[in-house]
Amino acid sequence: MDEILIEEIVKRVKETLANSKETSNIIPIEASGRHIHLSKENVEILFGKGYKLKEKKELSQPGQYQCMERATLIGPKGVIENVAILGPERGKTQVEVSKTDARQLGINPPVRDSGDLKGSETVYIATEKAVVEARESVIVAKRHIHMNNEDAIRFNVKDKDTVNVRVKSDRPVVFEDVVIRVSDKYKLSMHIDFDEANASSFKNGMVAEIIS
Structure with a gap:
């Protein structure tokens, strides 16, 4: 498949996950x-x-x-x-x-x-x-989660809070001390670097959940 088409499909899947009521605790992950x-x-x-x-x-x-x-x-x-x-x-x-x-x-x-x-x-x-x-x-860069104010209310967090997050993958990992960044300019997404991505067996479309 064309690389641009694949990126668009992944983008739409992430948006669907982020906005679905059935997966309201799910956070899309991106590796930076x-x-x-x-x-x-x-x-x-x-x-x-x-x-x-x-x-x-x-x-x-x-x-x-x-x-x-x-x-x-x-x-x-x-x-x-x-x-x-x-x-x-x-x-x-x-x-x-x-x-x-x-x-x-x-x-x-x-x-x-x-x-x-x-x-x-x-x-x-x-x-x-x-x-x-x-x-x-x-x-x-410290691992962090971008979200808007509506997301913050849903997750019961505020700007600069830190949380623990479980990554859902075939190699599950719990990341501690994840910083919350809140702004209405942001779109819901957790950012990790490539070392963290490798540790969690990262794949496009992978998601996480806040556990504490």
Whole structure:
């Protein structure tokens, strides 16, 4: 089947699960690979003055998208090429990697919520045009669940709560300390990184439930 068609089918299945009364406690899961959020300043350094990132495809969260552009991460011990850049631009550059990626680069980023960058790791970001030193930019993203206010009422949680979640798979896993993020801009989805995805035998369409 065409890759775009498969993505659309998976998207519709997730929406059906999220909205079904019979599965009101079910949360769709997405695995997030390494990626970069760039500031406007760093976009212009890496791609040229006045450059605008080009949207490739929409992501599950409204207003978020994967860009056509890619970049290379350079650490003290290694390099990771062809890293996705996500839009739109942010106030400060943020790089999200897994612990496995971090070992390859030779850095030790903290496990943090998005945007909590003070004292985080530093890495170089390179394109064919330029290289920037992204100081205090690298984190391992804390696993989290996006939801809107209606979802929060349904699950009896509030923004910044932490919960325990059971992943439904052929290799069931309970993830603890999962952060709740609530905004009417969000769409219901749990985000884990590739290390966590591998541990739980992740497949597209996999779901989870809050157990405590």
